[in-house]
Amino acid sequence: MNVLANNPAEITDLELVQKCQQGDTNSFRLLYQRYEQKVRGTLYKLCDRELLDDLQQEVFLKAWKSLPKLRHCQYFSTWLYRICWNVAYDYSLAKKRDRTKILHQAKESLQDLARVTNHHQTGLLQLHYQDIIQNALQNLSLEHRAVIVLHDLEDMPQKEVAEILSIPVGTVKSRLFKARKGLRQFLELQGVNL
Structure with missing residues:
Protein backbone atom coordinates (compact mmCIF):
# COMPACT_ATOMS: atom_id res chain seq x y z
CA MET A 1 0.00 0.00 0.00
CA ASN A 2 1.31 3.47 -0.91
CA VAL A 3 1.65 5.47 2.28
CA LEU A 4 1.36 8.76 0.42
CA ALA A 5 -1.95 7.77 -1.12
CA ASN A 6 -3.57 8.29 2.25
CA ASN A 7 -4.47 11.70 3.60
CA PRO A 8 -1.08 13.29 4.56
CA ALA A 9 -2.51 14.33 7.93
CA GLU A 10 -3.18 10.66 8.76
CA ILE A 11 0.35 9.54 7.97
CA THR A 12 2.52 9.28 11.09
CA ASP A 13 5.98 10.73 11.43
CA LEU A 14 7.28 7.18 11.85
CA GLU A 15 5.89 6.14 8.46
CA LEU A 16 7.24 9.26 6.74
CA VAL A 17 10.70 8.86 8.31
CA GLN A 18 10.89 5.21 7.29
CA LYS A 19 9.98 6.18 3.71
CA CYS A 20 12.60 8.97 3.78
CA GLN A 21 15.22 6.48 4.92
CA GLN A 22 14.37 4.46 1.82
CA GLY A 23 15.08 7.55 -0.30
CA ASP A 24 11.55 8.92 -0.75
CA THR A 25 12.01 12.69 -1.10
CA ASN A 26 8.26 13.29 -1.26
CA SER A 27 7.92 11.94 2.29
CA PHE A 28 10.58 14.41 3.44
CA ARG A 29 8.66 17.20 1.73
CA LEU A 30 5.64 16.23 3.85
CA LEU A 31 7.77 16.23 7.03
CA TYR A 32 9.09 19.64 6.04
CA GLN A 33 5.56 20.99 5.58
CA ARG A 34 4.49 19.48 8.88
CA TYR A 35 7.35 20.99 10.92
CA GLU A 36 8.24 24.10 8.93
CA GLN A 37 6.30 26.58 11.11
CA LYS A 38 7.28 24.90 14.38
CA VAL A 39 10.98 25.00 13.52
CA ARG A 40 10.66 28.57 12.27
CA GLY A 41 8.87 29.64 15.47
CA THR A 42 11.54 28.02 17.62
CA LEU A 43 14.35 29.65 15.64
CA TYR A 44 12.54 32.96 15.79
CA LYS A 45 12.56 32.81 19.56
CA LEU A 46 16.22 31.74 19.72
CA CYS A 47 17.84 33.77 16.95
CA ASP A 48 17.68 36.98 14.93
CA ARG A 49 14.97 37.43 12.34
CA GLU A 50 17.42 38.49 9.65
CA LEU A 51 18.82 34.98 9.13
CA LEU A 52 15.67 33.05 9.94
CA ASP A 53 15.21 31.62 6.44
CA ASP A 54 18.84 30.49 6.24
CA LEU A 55 18.76 28.91 9.67
CA GLN A 56 15.51 27.12 8.92
CA GLN A 57 16.98 25.72 5.71
CA GLU A 58 20.07 24.63 7.62
CA VAL A 59 17.94 22.70 10.12
CA PHE A 60 16.11 20.80 7.41
CA LEU A 61 19.25 20.22 5.36
CA LYS A 62 20.97 18.70 8.41
CA ALA A 63 17.87 16.64 9.09
CA TRP A 64 17.79 15.33 5.51
CA LYS A 65 21.50 14.42 5.58
CA SER A 66 21.28 12.75 9.00
CA LEU A 67 17.93 11.03 8.56
CA PRO A 68 19.42 7.73 7.29
CA LYS A 69 21.28 7.42 10.63
CA LEU A 70 18.20 8.04 12.80
CA ARG A 71 17.64 4.84 14.78
CA HIS A 72 14.56 5.74 16.83
CA CYS A 73 12.28 7.00 14.10
CA GLN A 74 9.35 7.41 16.50
CA TYR A 75 11.23 10.31 18.13
CA PHE A 76 11.60 12.31 14.93
CA SER A 77 10.12 15.53 16.34
CA THR A 78 12.42 15.44 19.39
CA TRP A 79 15.37 14.73 17.12
CA LEU A 80 14.39 17.57 14.77
CA TYR A 81 14.10 20.02 17.67
CA ARG A 82 17.52 18.90 18.85
CA ILE A 83 18.90 19.79 15.42
CA CYS A 84 17.03 23.10 15.62
CA TRP A 85 18.59 23.82 19.01
CA ASN A 86 22.09 22.89 17.74
CA VAL A 87 21.74 25.21 14.74
CA ALA A 88 20.51 28.05 16.97
CA TYR A 89 23.31 27.41 19.47
CA ASP A 90 25.98 27.29 16.74
CA TYR A 91 24.59 30.51 15.30
CA SER A 92 24.67 32.14 18.73
CA LEU A 93 28.30 31.06 19.28
CA ALA A 94 29.32 32.27 15.83
CA LYS A 95 27.57 35.57 16.41
CA LYS A 96 29.29 35.93 19.79
CA ARG A 97 32.67 35.08 18.23
CA ASP A 98 32.03 37.58 15.44
CA ARG A 99 31.00 40.24 17.95
CA THR A 100 34.05 39.46 20.09
CA LYS A 101 36.25 39.50 17.00
CA ILE A 102 34.76 42.80 15.87
CA LEU A 103 35.20 44.28 19.36
CA HIS A 104 38.75 42.95 19.50
CA GLN A 105 39.52 44.39 16.05
CA ALA A 106 37.98 47.72 17.04
CA LYS A 107 40.02 47.74 20.24
CA GLU A 108 43.20 46.93 18.30
CA SER A 109 42.39 49.64 15.76
CA LEU A 110 41.91 52.18 18.54
CA GLN A 111 45.14 51.07 20.18
CA ASP A 112 46.96 51.32 16.84
CA LEU A 113 45.50 54.76 16.30
CA ALA A 114 46.55 55.79 19.80
CA ARG A 115 50.06 54.42 19.22
CA VAL A 116 50.35 56.17 15.88
CA THR A 117 48.96 59.38 17.35
CA ASN A 118 51.21 59.14 20.40
CA HIS A 119 54.17 58.20 18.26
CA HIS A 120 53.33 61.01 15.86
CA GLN A 121 52.90 63.47 18.73
CA THR A 122 56.05 62.17 20.43
CA GLY A 123 57.86 62.34 17.11
CA LEU A 124 56.65 65.88 16.55
CA LEU A 125 57.58 66.84 20.08
CA GLN A 126 61.01 65.29 19.65
CA LEU A 127 61.47 67.10 16.35
CA HIS A 128 60.37 70.33 18.01
CA TYR A 129 62.86 69.90 20.86
CA GLN A 130 65.58 68.81 18.43
CA ASP A 131 64.99 72.00 16.47
CA ILE A 132 65.16 74.08 19.64
CA ILE A 133 68.37 72.31 20.76
CA GLN A 134 69.85 72.73 17.30
CA ASN A 135 69.02 76.45 17.35
CA ALA A 136 70.48 76.74 20.84
CA LEU A 137 73.69 75.05 19.72
CA GLN A 138 73.89 77.34 16.70
CA ASN A 139 73.55 80.28 19.06
Whole structure:
Protein backbone atom coordinates (compact mmCIF):
# COMPACT_ATOMS: atom_id res chain seq x y z
CA MET A 1 0.00 0.00 0.00
CA ASN A 2 1.31 3.47 -0.91
CA VAL A 3 1.65 5.47 2.28
CA LEU A 4 1.36 8.76 0.42
CA ALA A 5 -1.95 7.77 -1.12
CA ASN A 6 -3.57 8.29 2.25
CA ASN A 7 -4.47 11.70 3.60
CA PRO A 8 -1.08 13.29 4.56
CA ALA A 9 -2.51 14.33 7.93
CA GLU A 10 -3.18 10.66 8.76
CA ILE A 11 0.35 9.54 7.97
CA THR A 12 2.52 9.28 11.09
CA ASP A 13 5.98 10.73 11.43
CA LEU A 14 7.28 7.18 11.85
CA GLU A 15 5.89 6.14 8.46
CA LEU A 16 7.24 9.26 6.74
CA VAL A 17 10.70 8.86 8.31
CA GLN A 18 10.89 5.21 7.29
CA LYS A 19 9.98 6.18 3.71
CA CYS A 20 12.60 8.97 3.78
CA GLN A 21 15.22 6.48 4.92
CA GLN A 22 14.37 4.46 1.82
CA GLY A 23 15.08 7.55 -0.30
CA ASP A 24 11.55 8.92 -0.75
CA THR A 25 12.01 12.69 -1.10
CA ASN A 26 8.26 13.29 -1.26
CA SER A 27 7.92 11.94 2.29
CA PHE A 28 10.58 14.41 3.44
CA ARG A 29 8.66 17.20 1.73
CA LEU A 30 5.64 16.23 3.85
CA LEU A 31 7.77 16.23 7.03
CA TYR A 32 9.09 19.64 6.04
CA GLN A 33 5.56 20.99 5.58
CA ARG A 34 4.49 19.48 8.88
CA TYR A 35 7.35 20.99 10.92
CA GLU A 36 8.24 24.10 8.93
CA GLN A 37 6.30 26.58 11.11
CA LYS A 38 7.28 24.90 14.38
CA VAL A 39 10.98 25.00 13.52
CA ARG A 40 10.66 28.57 12.27
CA GLY A 41 8.87 29.64 15.47
CA THR A 42 11.54 28.02 17.62
CA LEU A 43 14.35 29.65 15.64
CA TYR A 44 12.54 32.96 15.79
CA LYS A 45 12.56 32.81 19.56
CA LEU A 46 16.22 31.74 19.72
CA CYS A 47 17.84 33.77 16.95
CA ASP A 48 17.68 36.98 14.93
CA ARG A 49 14.97 37.43 12.34
CA GLU A 50 17.42 38.49 9.65
CA LEU A 51 18.82 34.98 9.13
CA LEU A 52 15.67 33.05 9.94
CA ASP A 53 15.21 31.62 6.44
CA ASP A 54 18.84 30.49 6.24
CA LEU A 55 18.76 28.91 9.67
CA GLN A 56 15.51 27.12 8.92
CA GLN A 57 16.98 25.72 5.71
CA GLU A 58 20.07 24.63 7.62
CA VAL A 59 17.94 22.70 10.12
CA PHE A 60 16.11 20.80 7.41
CA LEU A 61 19.25 20.22 5.36
CA LYS A 62 20.97 18.70 8.41
CA ALA A 63 17.87 16.64 9.09
CA TRP A 64 17.79 15.33 5.51
CA LYS A 65 21.50 14.42 5.58
CA SER A 66 21.28 12.75 9.00
CA LEU A 67 17.93 11.03 8.56
CA PRO A 68 19.42 7.73 7.29
CA LYS A 69 21.28 7.42 10.63
CA LEU A 70 18.20 8.04 12.80
CA ARG A 71 17.64 4.84 14.78
CA HIS A 72 14.56 5.74 16.83
CA CYS A 73 12.28 7.00 14.10
CA GLN A 74 9.35 7.41 16.50
CA TYR A 75 11.23 10.31 18.13
CA PHE A 76 11.60 12.31 14.93
CA SER A 77 10.12 15.53 16.34
CA THR A 78 12.42 15.44 19.39
CA TRP A 79 15.37 14.73 17.12
CA LEU A 80 14.39 17.57 14.77
CA TYR A 81 14.10 20.02 17.67
CA ARG A 82 17.52 18.90 18.85
CA ILE A 83 18.90 19.79 15.42
CA CYS A 84 17.03 23.10 15.62
CA TRP A 85 18.59 23.82 19.01
CA ASN A 86 22.09 22.89 17.74
CA VAL A 87 21.74 25.21 14.74
CA ALA A 88 20.51 28.05 16.97
CA TYR A 89 23.31 27.41 19.47
CA ASP A 90 25.98 27.29 16.74
CA TYR A 91 24.59 30.51 15.30
CA SER A 92 24.67 32.14 18.73
CA LEU A 93 28.30 31.06 19.28
CA ALA A 94 29.32 32.27 15.83
CA LYS A 95 27.57 35.57 16.41
CA LYS A 96 29.29 35.93 19.79
CA ARG A 97 32.67 35.08 18.23
CA ASP A 98 32.03 37.58 15.44
CA ARG A 99 31.00 40.24 17.95
CA THR A 100 34.05 39.46 20.09
CA LYS A 101 36.25 39.50 17.00
CA ILE A 102 34.76 42.80 15.87
CA LEU A 103 35.20 44.28 19.36
CA HIS A 104 38.75 42.95 19.50
CA GLN A 105 39.52 44.39 16.05
CA ALA A 106 37.98 47.72 17.04
CA LYS A 107 40.02 47.74 20.24
CA GLU A 108 43.20 46.93 18.30
CA SER A 109 42.39 49.64 15.76
CA LEU A 110 41.91 52.18 18.54
CA GLN A 111 45.14 51.07 20.18
CA ASP A 112 46.96 51.32 16.84
CA LEU A 113 45.50 54.76 16.30
CA ALA A 114 46.55 55.79 19.80
CA ARG A 115 50.06 54.42 19.22
CA VAL A 116 50.35 56.17 15.88
CA THR A 117 48.96 59.38 17.35
CA ASN A 118 51.21 59.14 20.40
CA HIS A 119 54.17 58.20 18.26
CA HIS A 120 53.33 61.01 15.86
CA GLN A 121 52.90 63.47 18.73
CA THR A 122 56.05 62.17 20.43
CA GLY A 123 57.86 62.34 17.11
CA LEU A 124 56.65 65.88 16.55
CA LEU A 125 57.58 66.84 20.08
CA GLN A 126 61.01 65.29 19.65
CA LEU A 127 61.47 67.10 16.35
CA HIS A 128 60.37 70.33 18.01
CA TYR A 129 62.86 69.90 20.86
CA GLN A 130 65.58 68.81 18.43
CA ASP A 131 64.99 72.00 16.47
CA ILE A 132 65.16 74.08 19.64
CA ILE A 133 68.37 72.31 20.76
CA GLN A 134 69.85 72.73 17.30
CA ASN A 135 69.02 76.45 17.35
CA ALA A 136 70.48 76.74 20.84
CA LEU A 137 73.69 75.05 19.72
CA GLN A 138 73.89 77.34 16.70
CA ASN A 139 73.55 80.28 19.06
CA LEU A 140 76.84 79.26 20.76
CA SER A 141 80.31 80.03 19.48
CA LEU A 142 82.03 77.19 17.63
CA GLU A 143 84.47 76.62 20.53
CA HIS A 144 81.65 76.30 23.08
CA ARG A 145 79.50 74.20 20.71
CA ALA A 146 82.38 71.77 20.09
CA VAL A 147 82.96 71.21 23.81
CA ILE A 148 79.28 70.60 24.61
CA VAL A 149 78.73 68.33 21.60
CA LEU A 150 81.78 66.18 22.31
CA HIS A 151 81.36 65.98 26.09
CA ASP A 152 77.60 66.15 26.73
CA LEU A 153 76.17 64.72 23.54
CA GLU A 154 78.89 62.24 22.55
CA ASP A 155 79.75 61.29 26.17
CA MET A 156 83.47 61.77 25.80
CA PRO A 157 85.59 62.37 28.92
CA GLN A 158 86.94 65.90 29.38
CA LYS A 159 90.52 64.68 28.93
CA GLU A 160 89.66 63.21 25.51
CA VAL A 161 87.83 66.41 24.49
CA ALA A 162 90.95 68.36 25.47
CA GLU A 163 93.13 66.11 23.31
CA ILE A 164 90.77 66.37 20.31
CA LEU A 165 90.56 70.16 20.53
CA SER A 166 94.24 70.57 21.55
CA ILE A 167 93.35 72.65 24.60
CA PRO A 168 93.99 72.15 28.33
CA VAL A 169 91.41 70.26 30.43
CA GLY A 170 90.83 73.44 32.45
CA THR A 171 89.77 75.25 29.28
CA VAL A 172 87.36 72.39 28.47
CA LYS A 173 85.81 72.79 31.96
CA SER A 174 85.52 76.54 31.55
CA ARG A 175 83.99 76.34 28.08
CA LEU A 176 81.61 73.63 29.25
CA PHE A 177 80.37 75.81 32.08
CA LYS A 178 79.81 78.80 29.73
CA ALA A 179 78.23 76.63 26.99
CA ARG A 180 75.74 75.03 29.41
CA LYS A 181 74.86 78.44 30.82
CA GLY A 182 74.30 79.80 27.29
CA LEU A 183 72.13 76.76 26.35
CA ARG A 184 70.05 77.08 29.51
CA GLN A 185 69.40 80.79 28.88
CA PHE A 186 68.44 80.17 25.24
CA LEU A 187 66.09 77.30 26.13
CA GLU A 188 64.41 79.31 28.90
CA LEU A 189 63.77 82.08 26.38
CA GLN A 190 62.13 79.45 24.15
CA GLY A 191 59.81 78.44 27.00
CA VAL A 192 61.59 75.18 27.86
CA ASN A 193 61.72 74.75 31.62
CA LEU A 194 64.77 72.91 32.87
